Amino acid sequence: MFLQTLVTGLSMGGIYSLMAVGYSLIFSILSFSNFAHGAVIMLSAYIGLALATKAHLGFGLVVTGSVVGAGVLSVLNEKFAYAALRRRRAPSLYLMISAMGCSMFLENMVYATIGSRFYPFPAFFGRQIVTVGGSSLSLLDLFAFIVSIGAIVALHLFITRTKMGIAIRAGVDDMTMCSLMGVNTDRLISLVFFLAGAFAGIAGIFLGIRYFVYPTMGWVTNKAYIAAVIGGLGSLPGAMVGGLILGVLETLISTYVSSVLRDVFSFTVLVALLIYLPNGLMGAETEEKV
Amino acid sequence: MDYILNIVLLACINMIAVAGLAIFTGFTGLFSLGHAAFVGIGAYTSGVLTYHWNLPFIWAISAGMAAAGASSLIIGIPTLRAKLRSDYFAIAILGFGEALRVSLENLPWTNGARGLSLDELSGPVWVIGALVICLFLTHNLLISRFGSLFAAVREDPVAAEMAGINLFRTRLLSLVVSAALCGVSGALLAHRLAFIQPVMFTLTQSTQLLASVIAGGMGSISGPMIVAFIFSLLPEALRGLNMWRLPAYGLLLVLIMTYRPQGIMGYQELTDIFRKARKRFK
């Protein structure tokens, strides 16, 4: 029973991690919280749903389509809502309000066009069960967990080992310096948004399979945001660890205490963390220049 | 006639909440994604009091105001003392709002998610009287030294501290006053609609309040008042387009930030414009 809860928690945590990575990536380079990320995740789930039910594609193609679609959406989101602000060095508050607006726009556009119906994903995994050490674990949970961790490790390798990844890290350190060195910052930022979107795409599919596809499903990303804060906004390993911790804690709470209290608990953790450990578990100590 | 009156009264009620948020976001420069929670606290406190104990309306409103102000201390004291980054604060207060909604849905005397049916007590006299009083008090506060202190904190928190301003107390005062105004708005709203439900006070409502403040202009009260009034009337005027209202608000926020971040009346009041116009005539 406990192992089962743990795996469910880890798999939920893996999905949180996927979403948190998107927040962290964007935060690390533009230092603002991209509240529109949730809407991108929601749209990616709809893309996946359309590919699966209308085009009858297999799981691999559905994921690919959703990843590419979400990546493109995320880049468009940046071009449309943030690029102008970024160029005139607007305060991060403005970027955040713009992000809020974007999320409101996208979510309600879906309401207005597709409607508020809850759509189920086709049963890619059925209710297949694997038995490990006497506990029965759902295949979906195991698969979600492994894919999430795999994707994040791949991202980590990309950022630490490839030339493009190193350019991103340089951008994180100092955007102005980067542009002085001849790096095309617009392209760099588009790349970062594409990556964040791609991860949103994977997360959207898993969320959709796990629950349903509906306009406000992006709200779950509030949790992802919490996960990113737990790990330290801007830190990729932090986002992964934060996501897993939150997923496990939440599952434990809803199994052993009360599922109503789960959300209250997450937000209490968030507030407590922000106050006592504002840099999270793995975030760098930020020093405001005075 | 009744129909128009009803819409105008709802617009006035909305304006009180927007004035509250304008003090906090527009003047003090802190971004809140949870002010609808304070409207909700005002609504439920007053609603429960008139529903269960038949308290006189004036006391119910006062209690709603006090409860909203006091509850803002619960979230305000720890977060403002820790001097959180503005986006961290916004998300913390959002969390507070969500936690509140869950609690309202599960408390014994709120009738849960099904909502609470109340008497329609907020007549025109109450609503317009409350609006006038609230705006008068807001005006007093903003022309007093606190108006300048709020603005200094908004412009540069570090420099404000170095000017001898107690950052924590100034921000907390701004939060409590703004929450109290939202509480009044909530109490009136509850007894205007004669029905309240926890889902009426979520992120969507918080964002609408914020949209009014930002479109109206940071550092201005008259701008947000005008916009809040228009925003409340528009959906009624454009009935068929109701479902496009929220996407339009969202788009509006993006466009404002991109093209006119100071909003329609950024950092000035109607009176300033009149004064300038008169100068030009002379």
Added chain:
Amino acid sequence: MNDSLLEVRDVTRSFGGIRAVDALSFDAERGKITGLIGPNGAGKTTVFNLITAVYRPTSGSIRFEGVDLTRKRPDEIVRCGVARTFQNIRLFKRMSCLENVMTPLLARVACGPLRALFCGPSVRNEKRAVQEKAYSIMEALDIADVADRNAFTLPYGQQRKLEVARALACAPKLLLLDEPAAGMNDAETEELAGTIEKVRRNFDVTIILIEHHISLVMSICTYIVVMDRGALLASGTPREVREDERVVEAYLGRRRTGGKRS
């Protein structure tokens, strides 16, 4: 050092593993101008940030008139009588110049929130008195003519002066000036020297000055503290410092051989 207003003792502050300020000790004598110089990255501004509690020292003590500042909030320190300007000008941009100078004065007015809410007109009169006081400070710095303009519309040099005016409105005993001459030409710098001297006399303040214009520092400071890589390199009168070989090597020498200040 018989009459020191500020005593910095063994102050260390590290960020991560780097010691931005390393066991620094110095005094600021009452009524005098103390210069704080050193190459870029020596930790001069960090010292100001430590005195005004933007950062807390990792260890060591900072005493002002015998009172320990290291546990106080920034605004409490201002009330004790310490005011500062910023290297990268931090004005209240969208407020008028006069309002900028009024802010520290308003922060001290005794008027609670309830009075502010309920007694509109009487509160206004109090504000008028503050306005006059602020105006007189601006007059003393020859910037009264721009009182009604928005702070961010001012030319650079006047923005620096406005920052000094705002700091003076805190009624300080100790004024910390962080590179007041940055971006000024020689003529402006010379004028600034006069202004600083005038401020010291008319407002009866002790001054600590961070500055890269060596001639300015040498001409108006009575005592100079030289920092290098967070630590104290030398200190003494301008002449002593000028003749100190370590200083010449670490700082002046580097400039003489054509090293450019960024």
